Structure formats: C-alpha cells, structure tokens
Amino acid sequence: MKSAVLVFPGINRERDMARTLKLVSGSEPAMVWHAESTLPAGTDLVVIPGGFSYGDYLRCGAIAARAPVMNAVRDFAAKGGLVLAVCNGFQIACEAGLLPGVLMRNAQLKFICRDIFLKVERSDTPFTRGYNAGQVIRVPTAHGEGNYTADSETIARLEGEGRVIFRYVAPDGTRNPDFNFNGSSNAIAGIVNEQGNVLGMMPHPENHVESVIGVTDGRGLFAGLTEALARAA
Amino acid sequence: MKARVTVTLKTGILDPQGKAIEGALRSLGVAGVASVRQGKVFDIEIDGGDRAQAEAALKQAADRLLANTVIENYRVEVLG
Numbered sequence: 117m118k119s120a121v122l123v124f125p126g127i128n129r130e131r132d133m134a135r136t137l138k139l140v141s142g143s144e145p146a147m148v149w150h151a152e153s154t155l156p157a158g159t160d161l162v163v164i165p166g167g168f169s170y171g172d173y174l175r176c177g178a179i180a181a182r183a184p185v186m187n188a189v190r191d192f193a194a195k196g197g198l199v200l201a202v203c204n205g206f207q208i209a210c211e212a213g214l215l216p217g218v219l220m221r222n223a224q225l226k227f228i229c230r231d232i233f234l235k236v237e238r239s240d241t242p243f244t245r246g247y248n249a250g251q252v253i254r255v256p257t258a259h260g261e262g263n264y265t266a267d268s269e270t271i272a273r274l275e276g277e278g279r280v281i282f283r284y285v286a287p288d289g290t291r292n293p294d295f296n297f298n299g300s301s302n303a304i305a306g307i308v309n310e311q312g313n314v315l316g317m318m319p320h321p322e323n324h325v326e327s328v329i330g331v332t333d334g335r336g337l338f339a340g341l342t343e344a345l346a347r348a349a
Numbered sequence: 350m351k352a353r354v355t356v357t358l359k360t361g362i363l364d365p366q367g368k369a370i371e372g373a374l375r376s377l378g379v380a381g382v383a384s385v386r387q388g389k390v391f392d393i394e395i396d397g398g399d400r401a402q403a404e405a406a407l408k409q410a411a412d413r414l415l416a417n418t419v420i421e422n423y424r425v426e427v428l429g
Contacts, residue, residue, distance in 0.1 A: 175417055182414060218419045221365045265420065
C-alpha cells in the first residue's frame, strides 16, 4: 500500500490515521500538504482525515475542498484511485463534488463524541471486504455536523444502486431512530460514489484498531483495503 | 463598488439552528414570530466600476464557494 494522507490547516486526526495505516498495512503513509498540486508518484490510496479544516469557517470542509491538492485528488479518483474520506474528510469530499449530498448540523444541535454502531451494508467493496455484509461494528464518532442530507432523488439513487455502505443502527443491527443520533436521512453513515472507489463516512474506524483500546472493529476496513490493494498490484 | 451576497437555505431543508433561534425568541416573549430560517450575508468590495462584470464575478463567487447549491439559494446585489 502506498497511501497519502492529506493535511489541511485545522485538521487534527491525520496522525491517528497515519498511525493506523502504518500499523495495519505495514507501510508508512506520505503526509501531503494541501498546497501541493500533485500526489506522490505511485499513490494507491488517498485518505482525507478528520478534524476542523479552516475552523469549519463558511461551511464544514468548504474551504479545504477548494485547496490545490483537491484537483489532484479529483484526477486520481476519476482514474479509479481509492479515496477514503472520514469525518471532516467526508464533508470535504461532499463539498469537492467527489460525493453527492451534504452534512448538516446534527438534528439535536449537539456535538456527539462517543461509540456508535454501524451496519456494514455490503462486503463486496474494497473498503468493506474485511467484513461480512450485515455485520454490526462499534466505532467512535465525534462530530457536530454529520446529518447526511441530499434531495430525495439522490437518496433514492444511493439506495437503489447499493451505495449506502454504512448505516447507524442499534447494537443488534436493527434500524431504530434513537440510534440515528445525528438525524441523517435513512440513517446514512457512509456512502460511495458512482464508481465505488470513493468512500465517505462520518465515524472514525481508525480509532478502533488496537486491542489496548478494547475494541478493534475498525481494523477490518484497513485490513480489507490493504488486501484489495495487494491483489490489484 | 459595494456588493452583497445573501445565502439562504432552500425551502424544505431542515434548519435546526433556525428552529433553536425561533424557540429562544419565543422564550424571550417576542410576539408574533411564526418561524425563523438562518442564513448568511457577505458584504464584498469590488474593484472597478463595471456593474455587469461585478455581477458576473459575484455570481461565480457564490456558485463556486459562498453557497452550497445542494441546500442553499443565493441573491447577488451590487449596491453601487
């Protein structure tokens, strides 16, 4: 795996992400500053990490989405390169037009920082091959603006094309409005683009990969990605 | 030239901040408030005196950055 983690002013989860990528894949990611206009040669995975790029000024992710490096990411994604966008990264990917929709203020207006449960809707993607379809995983979340919204046509398309990859559920895997803590349409927690090579998700799988933390449910995502890239190479 | 871009949420988009402000106005006893929608105002100084050119630039600014047209509408005014 030759991954690149993007760094924007105000991002604060890039080191967690880099640590996890190194730990699970065995190779050190390149840290790529937002002002760069190219990605390192041979990059096979771009990660847009979480944090508060530009202090969430204007709209979450809006300014970072217009950074020079994002043109390179758009080209990379158009050629089929894998992009993982987590939390603020998901907001940036939506603002950059890599993914449809928008992440609004949480329905209860609260910043929510705790473990939540996700249902893995599909296991036949490079991001989720480390899981079984229907599996419930426990991962942390930390955001104030994760309320996924799009026009009803877009939501219907995402559902119809099987592009909802993660959904907020109760621990037993059932849909329950009480567990859709941020009010997202259809309890959507993560989606892929039309080509299936860009994944955006609000929760932080990179923070649940080591047994010392107590939960390792996030590991499958990175182990699966490592395997998918090794096969493709 | 002075100009103003006003960005508002599209109809039908849930506005939890507007709702919270609406509730606060009620608890203050401000009478007659039926509903509140929150938006943004950008006051922009434009170089040069060409009105049409200024409007075109502001429209581009709004489309490309100031508004997210998935959820927001905008209005451009060149105030002169």
